[in-house]
Amino acid sequence: PGSHLDNPLFPHRMLHALIRISRSGRRAADPALRSFASRIAPFATTSEPAQLKMGSVVLERPATSEATNGSNAREEFLNVYAGLRQELVDDPLLGDQPPAARAWLTEMLDYNVPGGKLNRGMAVLDVLRALKGKGQDVSTADALQANILGWCIEWLQAFFLVADDMMDNSITRRGQPCWYRVPKVGLVAINDGIVLESCMYRMLQRHFRDQPYYAQLLELFHETTHQTSHGQLMDLITAPIGTVDLKRYTIDTYMRIVTYKTSFYSFYLPVACGLLVGGVRDDKSLALAKDICVRMGQYFQIQDDYLDCFGDPVVIGKAGTDIEDNKCSWLVVQALDHASPEQRSVIEEHYGKADEASVAAVKEVYRELQLERKFLDYEQKSHDRLTAEIEQQTSLPPGVFTLLLNKIYKRKK
Numbered sequence: 001p002g003s004h005l006d007n008p009l010f011p012h013r014m015l016h017a018l019i020r021i022s023r024s025g026r027r028a029a030d031p032a033l034r035s036f037a038s039r040i041a042p043f044a045t046t047s048e049p050a051q052l053k054m055g056s057v058v059l060e061r062p063a064t065s066e067a068t069n070g071s072n073a074r075e076e077f078l079n080v081y082a083g084l085r086q087e088l089v090d091d092p093l094l095g096d097q098p099p100a101a102r103a104w105l106t107e108m109l110d111y112n113v114p115g116g117k118l119n120r121g122m123a124v125l126d127v128l129r130a131l132k133g134k135g136q137d138v139s140t141a142d143a144l145q146a147n148i149l150g151w152c153i154e155w156l157q158a159f160f161l162v163a164d165d166m167m168d169n170s171i172t173r174r175g176q177p178c179w180y181r182v183p184k185v186g187l188v189a190i191n192d193g194i195v196l197e198s199c200m201y202r203m204l205q206r207h208f209r210d211q212p213y214y215a216q217l218l219e220l221f222h223e224t225t226h227q228t229s230h231g232q233l234m235d236l237i238t239a240p241i242g243t244v245d246l247k248r249y250t251i252d253t254y255m256r257i258v259t260y261k262t263s264f265y266s267f268y269l270p271v272a273c274g275l276l277v278g279g280v281r282d283d284k285s286l287a288l289a290k291d292i293c294v295r296m297g298q299y300f301q302i303q304d305d306y307l308d309c310f311g312d313p314v315v316i317g318k319a320g321t322d323i324e325d326n327k328c329s330w331l332v333v334q335a336l337d338h339a340s341p342e343q344r345s346v347i348e349e350h351y352g353k354a355d356e357a358s359v360a361a362v363k364e365v366y367r368e369l370q371l372e373r374k375f376l377d378y379e380q381k382s383h384d385r386l387t388a389e390i391e392q393q394t395s396l397p398p399g400v401f402t403l404l405l406n407k408i409y410k411r412k413k
Contacts, residue, residue: 263301
């Protein structure tokens, strides 16, 4: 009953089957299907439809598997956001929401979800293109699925950040006050974080429950959330606000924090989503991807710690604060492992203090220990090991991983 064309839950594969019927000139056996096929006939004149509409989400013809201009890729990705947001605001599960609730949800989503770099979300389609290889176009339906999953990752990221800002008592995020710092929000942000996570699962159900890999997607997002929350817990109890206990800052603790807090959701999650959409769903390939992505994420976070201290604030866009914020960073862990008794005393006296003299004293110890050179050596060795493993494995196209590795190698911000 009703218009299947306007039903966002109508399976994409059925849609393309009907497009093929329309192109071929064959007649569908069912009169209703014949009627529907005639409605989509305008899309049947090319190998893929120029534009499809699923509920509030509009599908433009996807770019080819060749490299896409960065600004265009971002614009294409952002175009999907508005439709997803509207689907959530109009969610029939919530009945006839009062205008105040709809307005709050719209503002909260716009404030917290689309404002970042979007690298995690856009990586899903990049992975799918890498699977297809050069010269092979990604179908409109697959591109849409990849971008919806990319936005699910961005919604998860927003949930993490809203909560993290409150735990850290942060002031700003992405150049604006943290959501909980907005006067009318305050502790309502706790519920907003829950809403952000629940929105992610609504989108997964709405757009993927008819897919054969739906259960794998649910497990992937549940496991990633659980792993990231463990990493956050380790971070909070290792370096609680107002307490400096450098005995807790060991390399094992540090690696556990960065692995669980960063690697799984920033690197493995986008890659796994792209693989699942692309038809790679076997345990062996996914395990290989997890192993490579986790080590790439570890390298990324160590790189981030280095840039916090030695990067150019003008290029990065902010001044690093890991020292004054008492962060369990790679630099302080290395310094504690290699410092002389005198140098360790300097770190113990000044680490976690916000005054400029204390920050300068700790940085001077870092320079004496040549930690900048130590990082550059680590970066090169990590890149070489990852590159070798990517090239030696035969389960997946190397581009699945090199597209991410090339973006972070020797980055300046």
